[in-house]
Amino acid sequence: MEGQEHADWTGGCYYETECYPAAASIVTSVSGYMSAPVAGTCHVNAHYGNPVGFGPSQSSGAAGASISPFCAPPPQGNGSAYEPTCSIRTRESKPYRRSYTHAKPPYSYISLITMAIQQSDNKMLTLNEIYQWIMDLFPFYRQNQQRWQNSIRHSLSFNDCFIKVPRSSDKPGKGSFWALHPDSGNMFENGCYLRRQKRFKCKNRSGGGDGEPAANAGSEGGSGSDPPTPSSSPPSTDPKDLKAPSPPPLSHHHLPIHLKSDLYHPSYPFNHPFSINNIMSEPQLHKTEPMVQYGAFGCPVSGTLMGAKSGLDVSHPDTNYYHGLYSRSIMNP
DNA sequence: CTGTGTTTAAATTATG
DNA sequence: CATAATTTAAACACAG
Numbered sequence: 001m002e003g004q005e006h007a008d009w010t011g012g013c014y015y016e017t018e019c020y021p022a023a024a025s026i027v028t029s030v031s032g033y034m035s036a037p038v039a040g041t042c043h044v045n046a047h048y049g050n051p052v053g054f055g056p057s058q059s060s061g062a063a064g065a066s067i068s069p070f071c072a073p074p075p076q077g078n079g080s081a082y083e084p085t086c087s088i089r090t091r092e093s094k095p096y097r098r099s100y101t102h103a104k105p106p107y108s109y110i111s112l113i114t115m116a117i118q119q120s121d122n123k124m125l126t127l128n129e130i131y132q133w134i135m136d137l138f139p140f141y142r143q144n145q146q147r148w149q150n151s152i153r154h155s156l157s158f159n160d161c162f163i164k165v166p167r168s169s170d171k172p173g174k175g176s177f178w179a180l181h182p183d184s185g186n187m188f189e190n191g192c193y194l195r196r197q198k199r200f201k202c203k204n205r206s207g208g209g210d211g212e213p214a215a216n217a218g219s220e221g222g223s224g225s226d227p228p229t230p231s232s233s234p235p236s237t238d239p240k241d242l243k244a245p246s247p248p249p250l251s252h253h254h255l256p257i258h259l260k261s262d263l264y265h266p267s268y269p270f271n272h273p274f275s276i277n278n279i280m281s282e283p284q285l286h287k288t289e290p291m292v293q294y295g296a297f298g299c300p301v302s303g304t305l306m307g308a309k310s311g312l313d314v315s316h317p318d319t320n321y322y323h324g325l326y327s328r329s330i331m332n333p
Numbered sequence: 334c335t336g337t338g339t340t341t342a343a344a345t346t347a348t349g
Numbered sequence: 350c351a352t353a354a355t356t357t358a359a360a361c362a363c364a365g
Binding site: 164 | 335336337338339340346347348
């Protein structure tokens, strides 16, 4: 069947031997900050450039600005931050342009969506913006759009961690904005962007019982107390809005109080060393540097998880994201 | 009609 | 190996 399509990533892997000598080493070397507590073992795709790394976070700026851990939005349109991928790194030495470009990024759609939303100014994006963001950063997704976009839509609707925020009014476009459920916490706190340990489930919903005991990310102290709604949440009439916490805030100033403050605190779930937040902000990116930082991202798997498996480690140079790195079948049958 | 959203169902894959 | 998370496909409803 459409094997051809898959061929893309089947063949091109991010872990070309040439490109990536030793994931582990890269991890450490390239991204020092990676050595976080949690991850005793973060190996895996250490090289995957930090997608969001593109911009230096505008650190400065207004007080509130600090909040924007994420840099500017992805380069719109052309020139994805990644295009050159591999080559960049070794630009001087060797132009490995081995397809890194065509390999499937080591992130689940959920994490991609989350990253996209997180890096947006208003912490919310339209479906199309999400598509764009992904395509801008990952050339891989410029192909088979229908396929993955359908998946994105599915992920958005299916996962409670994503909520729909109705458009304000002046926005002509169609569709609403998508944001992260405030209580979803740091879904990737384990450092794994391929799969969360537990799917975030919105407890509310009438019936109750429905099954799943609402798992959720635990936001540490979190105290799942406040509801998303920032006090002023007009009754959403939409059925789907069940989930929507609040109307279009737009701008940090309107973020739910708890959310807002959390962003400033280290306790904010996304502040975890491996959190998307950090990953994306990528402080050390020297704007001057060529770009693409192989950093954080690279290390999705936390010691807690895979590391535990002991020797798994690592990023096998000959594997690509799906086949190998994460599959023990290859490393440990 | 096309783009958005929802849902259902089945196939994959990562993890314990 | 069992289980749960994620990906893929597809059918449908709706709004612009």
